[in-house]
Amino acid sequence: MESLAVRPIGGYFPLTLVQGKEYYPELIRLNTSRNALEYILILKGYTKVYFPYYTCEVLLEPLIRLNIPYQFYKINPNLEPILDFEVGPTECLLYTNYFGLKDAVLKQLKATIGNLIIDNAQAFFSRPLPYSDTFYSCRKFFGVPDGAYLQINTDDRLILEKDHSADRVGHLTRSIDYGIEHSYADFITNELCLKDNDIKSMSLLTQALLRGINYKECRNKRIENFKYLNDQLFLVNELELFLPEGVAAMMYPLLLLKRDIRSKLIAKKIFVPTYWPNVLKWTGYKTYEHQLARYMVCLPVDHRYSLNDMEYIVNVIKKII
Template sequence: MRKEHKTIGGYIELQLPEGQEHYPSFIKLNTGRNALEYLLRIKKYTLVYLPYFTCEVLLEPLRRLSIPYRFYRIDRHLDPVIDFELEENAVLLYTNYFGIKQDTVHELSRTVKNLIIDNAQAFFHPPVTGVDTFYSCRKFFGVPDGAYLYTESNTRLSLESDISVYRFSHLIKSIDLSIETGYHDYLKNNIILGNNPIKKMSVLSQRILSGINYEDCCSIRNANFQHLHQALGPINQLPINLVPIDGPMVYPLVIDQSDARKELIAKKIFVATYWPNVLEWASGDLFEHYLTRHLLPLPVDHRYGTRDMDHMIKTVRSLL
């Protein structure tokens, strides 16, 4: 059958810069959680070890596939405490926290046979060869959804494409109105993203991801992170090794100041809670509980420069 020629004429559509995606050869899916589902389906694991300290949406695929899970702990370096034997068909899921745990990812790849790396917070860290790794794009770029999956397995699921135009409003409202005006839509669109079936990445997200200058985004993140670390490193309770860090998601500042988050938000520095569900999963005496309450993830992304970092440093210091 002859393929129809594309439509010619009509109105002019939104123009997006043309270029290349950062991981063009990886499997392209609609969400990070569904990338995990993809892996679980093709690898047929029967038990998942999950850190207490992670996002609850990762439970969606486990529930959907009725795969049991057990929580494990992390230490003060955010490294996993593996004081258990992994069963033959079990897999360990580790999060490359804030994009600063590449060393641990390498170490685990040498010691753990069945391993999945969650690089949702570490977009710029390429996978370790042979280690199943997934990425979520919306934590780093202005896209409604999108995920990449790296696996050496040749098994492929047959999927239809997602459509993300109906989850897009917060991204354009923030430009024409303000980020605050778009926030309600952001929350609404987050809910719509929940329990979505596994699909291929939408054409819209792919087109946006093809027009990004990844080199710039990565180097801006590095410069901002280093700037914050130079000033706030001495008061940060979280030990940070700068060497393996490349394009981190945020600067994770941990200070023993219970009201700091509220005060920063009051001063229009929006710092999220990673993750509210951890307060339910982990008992009050666990490090994960403390971390969730005291972590201030300071933004370092491509929207900001040295002046913004200095403003955050000054504001944080005023809270001490």
């Protein structure tokens, strides 16, 4: 008689994770957000992409791979596109929802630019606008090795192989045992592993990790921490951008022109990333984008931190400036 049992019974216990719900169960699950961009470009067949100077260079990977021409565009001090060009009917504009703070402009852009691609890699909690092509990158907000979500305004789908992440979680597991600083080199190795990969669907491991997150708590923490930092720092912040409240932003962007506080913060073990080192290569010294990349420090507001931590950060900054 043929056995019906496919699933093994018994054996050792696998890792047990909380079986909750993903934040975007209805969206397409992919391995990285640069590949979500590639997914859109393949299905939409755009002939040219208007691409911000102020963004992460890995997003050029799909354009190079598909041999699609691109033209850089500038942003204004509100971090909105300077639209001194026309997006043709077979062309598209890629816009980054900077730090998750630009929800309001997305609707406007969507209404004026037919072929808009929204990069919500920095805006995990900003739900996609209906009928918009929008992608998310999970590890910018949570301890996962990879993973992206995509909403695409077409019923067409690519048939994809599934990714496997089991060999890329070393930095996440080791950080629990040894601390985050100890595993930083492994984190960088993982980032490099994500370069130039094929589009694949999200691994079961990443999906399982994403099911175990308490999204409500994570979102609320970000909102609370962001508000605290803004209340304390808005008077010194030279960013002209209006900072909305009640938004679960990725980070708190603090611009202090002509003052290098980044290295001083890092010396105090407040690790602030540079967004983005490639912008320093792509743009002239006097451009706004260059100034943002040079002087803006992005302070963490995520679920790892309490208001006490925010107070500590503010005190360190006030002593430095």
